[in-house]
Amino acid sequence: MALILTDEEQALADSVRKFVADRSPLTSLRHLISSGEPYDADVWKQMTAQLGLAGLTIPEEYGGVGAGVSALSVALTELGAGLVASPLLASLLAAEVLLRLDDAAAKTELLPRIAGGEVIATVAVASSAGGHVTATGGNGGDVATLSGTISPVLNGAEASVLLVPADSDKGTVIYLVDGAADGLTRTRLTSVDHSRSLARVQLSGTPARALAGDAAAALAAASDLANLALASESAGAMKACLDMTSAYARIRVAFGQPIGAFQAVKHRLADMEKSWELGHAALRDAARAGDAEPGRFSVAASVARVLLASAYADAAVDTVQLHGGIGFTWEHDAHLYYKNGLSNKVLLGGPGDQLDRLADSLGI
Amino acid sequence: MNDDFRARARAWLAANAPRRGSGEDDGESGQTTIADQKAFQAKLYDAGFAGITWPKAYGGQGLTGAEQIIWSQESRDYDLPSGAFFIGISMPGNTLVELGTEEQKKRYLPPMLRGEEIWCQLFSEPGAGSDVASLQTSAIRDGDEWVLNGQKVWTSGAQFSDYGAILARTDVSKPKHNGISMFVVDMHAPGVTVRPLKVATGHSPFNEVFFDNVRVPANALIGEENKGWDAAVVMLRHERIAIGTMGSSRTSPLAFDSLRDLAAGLGRTSDQGVRRDLAELYARSKAVQLFALLLREESQAGRLPGARGSVAKLAGSELGRFAGDVAADVLGDQLAAFDEDAMAAVTISIIAAPGSAIAGGTSEIQRNIIGERVLGLAKDPGVDRATPFNQLRVGTQRQS
Numbered sequence: 001m002a003l004i005l006t007d008e009e010q011a012l013a014d015s016v017r018k019f020v021a022d023r024s025p026l027t028s029l030r031h032l033i034s035s036g037e038p039y040d041a042d043v044w045k046q047m048t049a050q051l052g053l054a055g056l057t058i059p060e061e062y063g064g065v066g067a068g069v070s071a072l073s074v075a076l077t078e079l080g081a082g083l084v085a086s087p088l089l090a091s092l093l094a095a096e097v098l099l100r101l102d103d104a105a106a107k108t109e110l111l112p113r114i115a116g117g118e119v120i121a122t123v124a125v126a127s128s129a130g131g132h133v134t135a136t137g138g139n140g141g142d143v144a145t146l147s148g149t150i151s152p153v154l155n156g157a158e159a160s161v162l163l164v165p166a167d168s169d170k171g172t173v174i175y176l177v178d179g180a181a182d183g184l185t186r187t188r189l190t191s192v193d194h195s196r197s198l199a200r201v202q203l204s205g206t207p208a209r210a211l212a213g214d215a216a217a218a219l220a221a222a223s224d225l226a227n228l229a230l231a232s233e234s235a236g237a238m239k240a241c242l243d244m245t246s247a248y249a250r251i252r253v254a255f256g257q258p259i260g261a262f263q264a265v266k267h268r269l270a271d272m273e274k275s276w277e278l279g280h281a282a283l284r285d286a287a288r289a290g291d292a293e294p295g296r297f298s299v300a301a302s303v304a305r306v307l308l309a310s311a312y313a314d315a316a317v318d319t320v321q322l323h324g325g326i327g328f329t330w331e332h333d334a335h336l337y338y339k340n341g342l343s344n345k346v347l348l349g350g351p352g353d354q355l356d357r358l359a360d361s362l363g364i
Numbered sequence: 365m366n367d368d369f370r371a372r373a374r375a376w377l378a379a380n381a382p383r384r385g386s387g388e389d390d391g392e393s394g395q396t397t398i399a400d401q402k403a404f405q406a407k408l409y410d411a412g413f414a415g416i417t418w419p420k421a422y423g424g425q426g427l428t429g430a431e432q433i434i435w436s437q438e439s440r441d442y443d444l445p446s447g448a449f450f451i452g453i454s455m456p457g458n459t460l461v462e463l464g465t466e467e468q469k470k471r472y473l474p475p476m477l478r479g480e481e482i483w484c485q486l487f488s489e490p491g492a493g494s495d496v497a498s499l500q501t502s503a504i505r506d507g508d509e510w511v512l513n514g515q516k517v518w519t520s521g522a523q524f525s526d527y528g529a530i531l532a533r534t535d536v537s538k539p540k541h542n543g544i545s546m547f548v549v550d551m552h553a554p555g556v557t558v559r560p561l562k563v564a565t566g567h568s569p570f571n572e573v574f575f576d577n578v579r580v581p582a583n584a585l586i587g588e589e590n591k592g593w594d595a596a597v598v599m600l601r602h603e604r605i606a607i608g609t610m611g612s613s614r615t616s617p618l619a620f621d622s623l624r625d626l627a628a629g630l631g632r633t634s635d636q637g638v639r640r641d642l643a644e645l646y647a648r649s650k651a652v653q654l655f656a657l658l659l660r661e662e663s664q665a666g667r668l669p670g671a672r673g674s675v676a677k678l679a680g681s682e683l684g685r686f687a688g689d690v691a692a693d694v695l696g697d698q699l700a701a702f703d704e705d706a707m708a709a710v711t712i713s714i715i716a717a718p719g720s721a722i723a724g725g726t727s728e729i730q731r732n733i734i735g736e737r738v739l740g741l742a743k744d745p746g747v748d749r750a751t752p753f754n755q756l757r758v759g760t761q762r763q764s
Contacts, residue, residue: 002661003654003657003658003661004658004661004662004665242739246739246740246741249739249741250740250741250742257742257745258741258742260735260739260741260742261741261742261743261744261745263728263731263732263744265741266731266732266735266736266741266744267728267731267732267735269734269735269739269741270678270730270731270732270734270735270738270739271731273675273734273738273739274675274678274679274682274734277655277672277675277679278648278651278652278654278655278679279651280658281651281654281655281657281658282647282650282651282654284654284658285650285654302647303646303647303650303651306643306644306647307647307648307651352640355639355640355643355644356636356639356640356643358643358646358647359639359640359642359643362624362642362643362646363624364624364627364633364639364642364643
């Protein structure tokens with residue numbers, strides 16, 4: 001099991017990178033900021049219908065590509081580098097939850113459409129501070145009603161299908177909620193990260209169908225995949241920060257020299273390079289474990305996320321700082337990464353939560 | 365073929381090498397076990413596991429990086445009692461493979477692998493550490509010989525070495541990088557004095573070495589006269605890669621497993637700060653190991669690590685510092701004083717931790733290398749690069 005990319009993975013990385021450069025450069029993100037659209041529907045269509053990105057981890061029997069976790073990580077790294085706005089993360093996590101549950105009807109009905117990008121699905125989860133949902137009535141496949149609030153939810157405003165974990169008389173159960181259901185209010189929030197659409201989801205006597213299967217195991221699997229995904233995006237974005245800032249330090253002259261000659265600048269960039277290399281190595285290990293050693297995946301993905309989430313957030317701040325004044329302007333791209341880094345660090349479990357979970361897994 | 369090599373390595377290690385944490389010697393503790401270390405290295409050679417990637421003509425196995433990786437993986441859980449040979453083989457040895465004359469390679473490489481001759485590296489001086497090109501030890505030509513005079517410092521293993529690779533100034537009228545040459549020096553020659561150097565921990569893991577009119581033959585020159593800096597760059601690259609990728613023992617007092625057990629023993633694992641520190645230590649240790657593995661895989665695939673060896677070195681040093689901080693956090697006020705051997709080991713390791721950011725090239729120098737050679741940033745101004753060495757101020761010399 002090698003950490004370095006296979007030829008197929010390298011080809012996938014190259015094609016996604018080219019797609020991002022051609023179809024979703026950073027100028028597109030600025031168009032989305034002006035238009036208020038959460039993502040570019042044409043870009044999403046190409047990501048799913050042409051590149052098959054939403055189906056990378058969905059098996060072929062459910063209409064996916066079944067390429068696996070390492071391929072997913074490679075693709076997300078390139079999308080992260082370009083800050084491509086899309087509901088991909090939401091869809092991946094929803095698919096993972098469905099795959100881990102035992103609800104054959106939901107899998108057959110939803111997974112092919114998620115893989116094809118026709119259905120935007122999301123899992124309504126947040127930290128304990130983000131609220132919770134309670135279910136009343138309903139047994140097994142029966143319809144229950146849900147009440148509560150959860151925020152922030154990935155693409156909560158755009159999703160046509162929501163998977164909502166709720167407290168029921170049988171413990172935590174995951175419910176399927178239609179985007180058009182009665183009593184469902186989705187309020188799009190002002191996202192710190194311009195590439196991520198987040199919403200408050202309020203349920204008030206909202207009808208829902210309970211999904212069969214082990215909810216806790218499904219949510220844990222989704223957390224692991226979220227760690228891998230956010231670590232991948234962060235690795236790509238961090239590399240973009242490193243490349244952008246190194247390039248600037250080579251050409252920007254002050255006090256008669258390129259600023260990269262000064263150790264105050266050079267050493268900070270060297271530290272950024274070091275942190276990226278370490279995080280990237282951990283990410284490759286997690287990606288490989290996801291396909292070849294599932295028993296090791298949870299810890300490996302936590303390790304990659306813990307390292308990269310913090311390293312990227314720091315690198316993005318350094319990117320602003322090392323560019324000086326220009327780096328703090330709206331016109332410069334540094335703030336796009338800075339805000340993405342802030343958000344990636346905390347979404348679906350921040351560093352403290354991650355370390356606590358890792359400590360549990362390691363038997364500390 | 366790889367599977368075959370792995371099976372052979374695994375079987376041999378199980379039958380011949382002590383497992384880590386078995387209480388047997390760690391292979392680095394010095395003179396008393398040198399005879400044992402030589403015997404073990406000879407066994408390693410006879411079994412076909414010494415100089416795995418070196419050419420067969422010089423006693424190596426003539427195998428590839430793939431077998432080297434397999435060996436590293438398989439031997440990771442063993443304390444190979446041949447640490448006295450680590451520096452010689454990975455630094456002067458690898459440099460001779462690249463730059464030595466045919467005569468030098470045939471003379472020096474096989475005895476190194478067979479466990480007959482131990483080597484050390486003689487670069488640093490009291491006035492030339494990070495700026496090692498400012499070294500003042502001189503080598504003056506006298507007929508068919510060179511005469512060495514000066515002092516080296518921080519020399520690991522000098523007290524039991526048979527040979528050393530030494531940098532000396534051969535032309536003071538040239539700028540500092542252009543008047544240095546590298547030589548093989550016989551550590552038993554008249555005029556060589558080795559003294560232990562006591563460090564902050566109270567131990568003496570290094571030496572000072574004095575050269576007083578030590579004569580070496582003309583054919584002891586490694587590479588070309590006045591091109592010793594190029595040879596030094598080759599050796600320093602091997603040093604960083606060796607240090608950065610050597611991996612750390614899971615049973616060292618600052619390793620994750622050790623500190624987790626220590627925390628449990630002291631009843632500290634219910635403290636959220638300690639738990640998070642330990643989890644972070646696990647993550648950071650893992651990443652350092654994985655990066656070393658990635659570099660080995662890349663070189664096997666034909667992409668040499670080059671200056672990224674400095675990333676491994678810097679990361680390893682910072683991990684050592686972080687592990688020291690975590691250990692201090694675990695110990696709390698128990699760090700302040702101790703009376704048990706177990707506590708002595710971890711406390712001394714905490715005290716020793718900053719040393720790894722200096723030894724083998726400071727973290728500051730690694731950052732310069734990474735900035736300039738990995739990221740392509742402008743070089744440090746180097747105001748002394750063009751000045752003849754005899755007009756420079758070096759070390760702590762006062763301006764006259």
